[in-house]
Amino acid sequence: DVKVTQSSRYLVKRTGEKVFLECVQDMDHENMFWYRQDPGLGLRLIYFSYDVKMKEKGDIPEGYSVSREKKERFSLILESASTNQTSMYLCASSPPGQGDHNEQFFGPGTRLTVL
Amino acid sequence: AQTVTQSQPEMSVQEAETVTLSCTYDTSESDYYLFWYKQPPSRQMILVIRQEAYKQQNATENRFSVNFQKAAKSFSLKISDSQLGDAAMYFCAYLGNRDDKIIFGKGTRLHILP
Numbered sequence: 001d002v003k004v005t006q007s008s009r010y011l012v013k014r015t016g017e018k019v020f021l022e023c024v025q026d027m028d029h030e031n032m033f034w035y036r037q038d039p040g041l042g043l044r045l046i047y048f049s050y051d052v053k054m055k056e057k058g059d060i061p062e063g064y065s066v067s068r069e070k071k072e073r074f075s076l077i078l079e080s081a082s083t084n085q086t087s088m089y090l091c092a093s094s095p096p097g098q099g100d101h102n103e104q105f106f107g108p109g110t111r112l113t114v115l
Numbered sequence: 116a117q118t119v120t121q122s123q124p125e126m127s128v129q130e131a132e133t134v135t136l137s138c139t140y141d142t143s144e145s146d147y148y149l150f151w152y153k154q155p156p157s158r159q160m161i162l163v164i165r166q167e168a169y170k171q172q173n174a175t176e177n178r179f180s181v182n183f184q185k186a187a188k189s190f191s192l193k194i195s196d197s198q199l200g201d202a203a204m205y206f207c208a209y210l211g212n213r214d215d216k217i218i219f220g221k222g223t224r225l226h227i228l229p
Contacts, residue, residue, distance in 0.1 A: 031215050034214075040124070040221065041221060042206065042219050042220060042221035042222050043206065043219040045216060048215070050215065058216070083196055087211060090160065092160075094215065102148060102210060103150065103162045103165060104162075106152075106159055106160040106161070107159070108158070108159045109159075112167065
């Protein structure tokens with residue numbers, strides 16, 4: 001069974017802290033994504049990666065960075081957490097290109113609260 | 116740029132009844148994929164159903180079916196015989212044929228009334 005896991009379900013951090021959100025997939029997918037989900041705004045793409053060491057900005061990259069040193073792992077980094085980054089963070093992965101398996105598989109999400 | 120619009124932020128349906136969730140999208144492409152994802156409360160987002168734009172036949176998965184109107188750029192989800200476990204946030208999504216990024220709508224929260 002395919003699986004995307006995220007390091008924490010709930011996280012509480014203080015303003016100014018450096019925060020790492022980890023995502024691991026076991027499906028050997030090339031593509032990985034980080035979204036944030038806020039009420040009334042749906043899912044907004046922060047960053048994505050097509051391959052190891054490759055990254056592309058999504059729609060709302062400001063205040064975030066990412067790291068992809070291994071194919072199975074995609075990390076989201078908040079260099080200096082702020083209260084407006086309180087949100088649900090979702091990681092997803094997908095195989096490249098088109099075809100029957102082009103859906104994205106999601107992790108359970110990390111609910112981050114920044115105080 | 117492509118956009119996906121879900122005009123119903125919330126809906127309610129009586130258990131065992133049928134409900135239709137609306138979705139429209141905007142694109143200039145002719146080849147693309149459309150999805151409905153389900154996110155139950157405090158649970159993982161999962162794919163409900165997928166439609167390839169080149170297929171005229173509407174996709175179905177058990178109690179879930181779509182009404183795909185390509186000319187109208189409409190992609191609604193019909194849930195028949197609604198069950199309590201269908202209560203969730205539903206997201207409509209679009210993927211262009213040359214893209215790897217999926218574009219999501221803002222979601223529709225579906226309540227099932229016992």
